[in-house]
Amino acid sequence: MDSAKTATRALLLLLGLCVCSTSGLQQSAPRIRLSFKELLDTRAVRPFSFSFNTSDYRILLMDQDQGRLYLGSREYLVALDMHNVNKEPLIIHWPTSDKRRGECRMTGKGGQGECANFVRMIEPWNRTHLYTCGTGAYQPICTFINRGWKAEDYVFRLVPGFTESGKGKCSYDPSQENIAALIDGNLYAGVHVDFMGTDAALFRTMGGRTTVRTEQYDSKWLNEPVFIQIQQIPDSAERNDDKLYFFFREKSLDAGGGASPSVLARVGRVCLNDEGGQKSLVNRWTTFLKARLVCSVIGDDGVETLFDELRDVFIQTTQDERNPVVYALFITAGSVFKGSAVCVYSMADIRNVFNGPFSHKHGHNYQWTAYTGKIPYPRPGTCPGGTFTPGIRTSKDFSDEAVNFMRAHPLMYHPVYPIHRRPLVVRTGVDYRFTALVVDQVDAVDARYEVLFLGTDRGTVQKVIVLPKDPSTMEELTLEEVEVFRTRAAVKTMRISSKRQQLYVSSEAGLTQVSLHRCGVYGRACSDCCLARDPYCAWDGESCSAFTPATKRRSRRQDVKHGDPLRQCRGFNAKVENRLRETVQFGVEGSSTFLECQPRSPQATVKWLYQREGRRKALNRDREYLKTPHGILLKSLSQSDAGLYHCLATENNFKHTVARVLLRILDRDIVLALTSPDNDPMTSNSPPTGRGRQHDPKQQRVPPTPPFTDTLSQPEIRLIHQYCQSYWEQLRHKQQQPKRTSRRHTESQEQEPKRTSRRHTESQEQEPKRISRRHTENQETQGG
Ligand SMILES: *[C@@H]1O[C@H](CO)[C@@H](O)[C@H](O)[C@H]1NC(C)=O
Numbered sequence: 001m002d003s004a005k006t007a008t009r010a011l012l013l014l015l016g017l018c019v020c021s022t023s024g025l026q027q028s029a030p031r032i033r034l035s036f037k038e039l040l041d042t043r044a045v046r047p048f049s050f051s052f053n054t055s056d057y058r059i060l061l062m063d064q065d066q067g068r069l070y071l072g073s074r075e076y077l078v079a080l081d082m083h084n085v086n087k088e089p090l091i092i093h094w095p096t097s098d099k100r101r102g103e104c105r106m107t108g109k110g111g112q113g114e115c116a117n118f119v120r121m122i123e124p125w126n127r128t129h130l131y132t133c134g135t136g137a138y139q140p141i142c143t144f145i146n147r148g149w150k151a152e153d154y155v156f157r158l159v160p161g162f163t164e165s166g167k168g169k170c171s172y173d174p175s176q177e178n179i180a181a182l183i184d185g186n187l188y189a190g191v192h193v194d195f196m197g198t199d200a201a202l203f204r205t206m207g208g209r210t211t212v213r214t215e216q217y218d219s220k221w222l223n224e225p226v227f228i229q230i231q232q233i234p235d236s237a238e239r240n241d242d243k244l245y246f247f248f249r250e251k252s253l254d255a256g257g258g259a260s261p262s263v264l265a266r267v268g269r270v271c272l273n274d275e276g277g278q279k280s281l282v283n284r285w286t287t288f289l290k291a292r293l294v295c296s297v298i299g300d301d302g303v304e305t306l307f308d309e310l311r312d313v314f315i316q317t318t319q320d321e322r323n324p325v326v327y328a329l330f331i332t333a334g335s336v337f338k339g340s341a342v343c344v345y346s347m348a349d350i351r352n353v354f355n356g357p358f359s360h361k362h363g364h365n366y367q368w369t370a371y372t373g374k375i376p377y378p379r380p381g382t383c384p385g386g387t388f389t390p391g392i393r394t395s396k397d398f399s400d401e402a403v404n405f406m407r408a409h410p411l412m413y414h415p416v417y418p419i420h421r422r423p424l425v426v427r428t429g430v431d432y433r434f435t436a437l438v439v440d441q442v443d444a445v446d447a448r449y450e451v452l453f454l455g456t457d458r459g460t461v462q463k464v465i466v467l468p469k470d471p472s473t474m475e476e477l478t479l480e481e482v483e484v485f486r487t488r489a490a491v492k493t494m495r496i497s498s499k500r501q502q503l504y505v506s507s508e509a510g511l512t513q514v515s516l517h518r519c520g521v522y523g524r525a526c527s528d529c530c531l532a533r534d535p536y537c538a539w540d541g542e543s544c545s546a547f548t549p550a551t552k553r554r555s556r557r558q559d560v561k562h563g564d565p566l567r568q569c570r571g572f573n574a575k576v577e578n579r580l581r582e583t584v585q586f587g588v589e590g591s592s593t594f595l596e597c598q599p600r601s602p603q604a605t606v607k608w609l610y611q612r613e614g615r616r617k618a619l620n621r622d623r624e625y626l627k628t629p630h631g632i633l634l635k636s637l638s639q640s641d642a643g644l645y646h647c648l649a650t651e652n653n654f655k656h657t658v659a660r661v662l663l664r665i666l667d668r669d670i671v672l673a674l675t676s677p678d679n680d681p682m683t684s685n686s687p688p689t690g691r692g693r694q695h696d697p698k699q700q701r702v703p704p705t706p707p708f709t710d711t712l713s714q715p716e717i718r719l720i721h722q723y724c725q726s727y728w729e730q731l732r733h734k735q736q737q738p739k740r741t742s743r744r745h746t747e748s749q750e751q752e753p754k755r756t757s758r759r760h761t762e763s764q765e766q767e768p769k770r771i772s773r774r775h776t777e778n779q780e781t782q783g784g
């Protein structure tokens with residue numbers, strides 16, 4: 001029964017996933033993909049290169065004023081220069097004492113190296129000091145760090161002789177996530193408070209306010225939560241209304257019931273000035289509320305795919321501090337399918353849900369319903385002394401009725417739906433998941449764009465923009481995917497500095513600083529730059545380079561919205577086409593040859609044109625050829641195949657010539673004559689050792705037919721190159737004692753030798769490194 005049910009659900013889910021990937025939102029393959037080595041070649045990246053005995057790198061704090069990035073890891077604290085993470089990093093070793101390590105092991109822990117001090121929190125304390133906490137080998141500890149008045153002081157050290165308990169501030173178990181915010185000297189933390197890791201709470205400690213926490217062991221409040229993000233967001237101009245919002249996921253109370261998901265994403269909030277109750281809920285929050293965050297897609301068949309496992313939250317500030325935009329990253333919960341999605345929520349929608357009905361368990365079968373009875377005053381969730389409760393001084397003055405209602409009804413009935421009721425980004429049917437996200441706002445020539453940087457569990461970062469395609473569909477563009485670590489590891493934490501145009505990415509094993517853009521990668525033509533549709537990049541008349549609104553707008557060509565080079569690159573396109581070098585290639589009669597053409601973008605479609613005596617026409621259908629992603633293979637060549645071949649790429653309705661190849665056909669008889677053993681100019685010229693010609697010349701009488709693979713270009717070209725070499729060699733001899741030189745041969749002898757050999761050298765040695773070469777030439781240096 002149960003397994004049948006599960007199978008049906010799995011099938012439905014599968015169908016849902018298949019459908020959703022084709023409807024509403026269009027997914028796209030990255031236009032540019034760079035390996036770690038290729039990324040290094042762009043010089044727009046800097047891996048943190050100091051190694052010491054640590055792991056579990058986390059970026060815990062970014063200090064824009066001092067230009068420092070603070071990392072925590074196993075038994076270390078690191079302060080980095082945001083301009084250059086490798087410039088004199090300041091490192092503190094904060095180990096567990098041998099005594100504590102021993103005690104930890106005595107309790108049976110430590111099998112996975114957990115009996116160490118994992119640094120999990122760094123918060124600004126005052127102008128000169130930071131407050132930090134670590135797991136302390138299952139005995140959380142906290143202390144102050146002196147970081148001096150300014151970065152130039154190069155001060156970074158623990159305050160000597162001072163440590164205090166980290167209980168309620170940091171988790172015991174390094175596998176349990178915690179969140180914290182230090183506000184006016186009070187530390188608000190989402191943590192597991194006990195050694196066993198079963199008592200999770202939102203805890204307030206330190207500072208002048210009373211210690212307050214969530215109700216203990218009450219699964220209606222928190223049910224095995226995993227804390228993700230915490231931030232103070234004011235609700236009105238009245239400071240007494242200030243609230244703390246926190247994001248987490250938790251086990252569903254109805255889990256195991258079949259239809260409902262096992263994990264739910266939540267947004268919760270409390271008032272900063274909550275002092276707990278007077279008679280009940282003493283030292284407990286009296287303003288705690290939570291609501292569900294929904295992120296799902298509905299396929300054409302009506303089947304819904306839910307993304308419930310909240311993984312990361314990025315809060316994008318706006319002009320209005322009360323209304324930041326909330327970007328949340330989800331994955332499909334516990335599913336065999338790897339699905340990820342980004343949903344965006346507005347504070348207005350979140351507040352509306354908190355102002356709406358409360359959830360209530362009702363009836364004999366305990367269904368969740370909207371509470372319709374009388375709601376006490378002040379309405380639960382309202383802060384004391386706020387806009388609507390000016391007469392109430394403190395939460396201790398709340399009526400018993402209000403406090404008891406809150407205790408039983410912490411959950412809102414309505415969930416929060418994302419803006420437009422659908423995800424901004426969806427990834428299904430791929431073999432990776434997103435693990436972290438940050439968002440940047442970029443002012444381009446035509447508009448402001450939101451650019452998403454999404455870390456994956458395969459150690460890459462994708463740069464994604466989403467544009468309206470028509471009123472009902474959005475187009476998701478993955479501008480690039482770059483591999484950010486030397487050793488592949490999942491992205492753990494990410495931070496972004498728009499000011500410095502840098503992204504910082506950490507993993508279990510390291511940290512990398514990456515520039516937000518490397519415009520030179522897109523190519524050397526205006527059309528390439530335009531088709532890339534990267535809001536950070538524009539064509540400046542000479543190259544594709546970083547765009548800043550400060551630079552003169554007129555002279556910059558950019559079209560993120562449409563990516564239309566016809567409009568943007570008028571005048572530049574012709575130039576590029578003219579600059580495109582015509583390459584000469586030789587084929588041998590009866591043999592086959594490979595014409596290479598690889599457009600930069602996977603989104604481009606390729607068409608070949610053939611030109612002879614001025615007229616261009618589509619490559620004859622009945623002409624035998626094989627199309628591969630790297631070009632075409634022409635089989636059994638004849639003299640009639642000679643001519644000019646144009647490779648045309650079409651992307652986003654823009655057609656441009658990517659390659660022009662002049663094919664010349666060598667007379668089969670001559671080639672055979674040249675390569676026959678008794679008339680081989682190579683053997684007669686080469687030293688007796690026969691360097692470079694190890695094979696039996698007899699086997700060369702018939703030009704070999706290359707195998708049908710895309711990788712054949714190398715040996716094929718080398719072979720033809722050999723033929724040509726010997727051919728010209730022979731011609732030179734013939735010229736000295738002219739005999740049977742035809743006009744065709746003279747022609748080739750005059751210009752081709754140099755060009756051909758250059759091309760062949762290139763294709764053999766430099767083609768595989770094409771992207772890196774381009775970068776070096778463009779000198780796209782970031783933070784260099
Ligand atoms: C690295 O640190 C771990 C845990 O602190 C320790 O067990 C290990 O011996 C250290 N390794 C080296 C090479 O020092």
Ligand SMILES: *[C@@H]1O[C@H](CO)[C@@H](O)[C@H](O)[C@H]1NC(C)=O
Nearest residue numbers: 125126127128129130144159
């Ligand atoms: C910052 O706090 C630390 C620790 O409480 C204290 O020693 C230091 O004097 C303070 N510095 C300033 C500038 O207030």
